[in-house]
Amino acid sequence: MPRMNAARKHPVEFTLNGRTVRAEVENRMLLSDLLRHEIGLTGTHVGCEHGVCGACTVQIDGRPARACLTLAQQVRGSDVRTVEALAPDPAVLSPLQAAFRRHHGLQCGFCTPGILMSLDALLRERPDADREDIREHLSGHLCRCTGYATIVEAALAAAEEQRKEETTNA
Amino acid sequence: MKPASFDFLCPDTLEETLAALADGGGDARVLAGGQSLVPMLNMRLARPALLVDIMRLEPLRRIDTSGDEIVVGAGVRQAELEAWPSLSRDLPLLAAVFPWLGHVQTRARGTVCGSIAHADPSAELPLSLVTLGGAVSLRSRNRKRKVKADDFFIGMMATDLAEGEMIEAVHFPKARPGGGYAFREVGRRHGDFAIVACAAVADDKGLRLGIAGVDDRPRVFPLPALDDDQFDDAINDIAWSLDARDDFHASARYRRELVRGLGRETLKEASRCRA
DSSP: OBOOOOOOOOEEEEETTTTEEEEEEETBBBBHIIIIHHHHHHHHOOOOSSSSOOTTEEEEEEEEEEESSGGGGTTOOOOOOOOOTTTTTTOOHHHHHHHHHHHHHOSSSSSSSHHHHHHHHHHHHHHOOHHHHHHHHHHHHSSSSSOOOHHHHHHHHHHHHHHHHHHOOO | OOOOOEEOOOOOSSHHHHHHHHHGGGGEEEEESSSHHHHHTTTTOOOOSSEEEEEGGGGSSEEETTEEEEEEETTTTTHHHHHHHHHHHHHHHHHGGGGGGOOHHHHTTTTHHHHHHOOOTTOOOHHHHHTOEEEEEEESSEEEEEEHHHHHEEETTESSTTTTEEEEEEEEOOTTOEEEEEEEEEEESSSSOOEEEEEEEEETTEEEEEEESSSSEEEEEEOOTTTTHHHHHHHHHHHHHHHOOOSOOOHHHHHHHHHHHHHHHHHHHHHHHHH
């Protein structure tokens, strides 16, 4: 592949929430900025821009990752999911989102999209995730409103619900 | 908090990568997982003219066993080594270290070799490599060399890596039969940078204690047995020999106290684990 000049924009193609997107970006463009400013998906929030706060967490190839520590060019060919992919319908929350609402897992909501994407990845990978697993995943996020306890309760409730659902369907 | 502009190259071969690094000299940087380099770009502490993305180079994405060593290629993500089935048998120290290494979200992208190249004085992977007596394979267009970990880290975020060179792999010595390994860390938040981190090995060669977060690079020291009369003096001498400094997170005095207390705890645990 030829060297991509800094002064120009270059194409990047990847899957975003199940659809192929193609964008023209500067080499220095972060994935977080591509999502928000170019594509217009503002559900992914930007806090610290150096990987500490976790607000910008999205899923890249199924794993939670910082969008602010990823260049847009690095997701070429990858599968990216953002918080916009969670709700099945604009009027219906996903089970995890609904549990957050029920258990007061958010107040201002700034950190919530990132936390949802980390926990969604955890619950899909490990449906039997316990309190400790949830806390481990949450340690990569800062929330200044809730004190985290309600977030842990919401995640445990969502995990429980998901397990019940699977038993019913089995 | 946006990177300055740079040229970008995503080569398909190692030859192309090494040629670009040779031509770029000091202005070219290798980009792997980006979990150390992209924050530096965002804060403009690094302003390379060229980034060379090595994650499409398949030969670098391997974990190999070679004799007494586990060889981790430059494209292996931390989460991949963490999930490697032989980890707890062959590298029990790393199995203890991973839960403390950044967060799930950064281990998913960050590479093992990237953390070694970044050489943060409080980072867990450089500490582990030095404590185990590992080595780093370096490659440039005209040269291939292997450097002992203790010689590779030369100061605060400074390594022996020359212009035009890249890390091709790191070599972790396999656990010795019956050896005990332990890791402890004190930080402000689980997964944040350590104030002090200790790694200990107890095997047929005796006790060794690795310390990060105090000096400007990870250091490793031999120690007498825990019940030896000389032990207290020895660990105290180590604490004072390190160039501990006061900073925003902790005083030099607290760091020395952690070396004595946490160091002893870590050595105790490694000794207990020794079969």
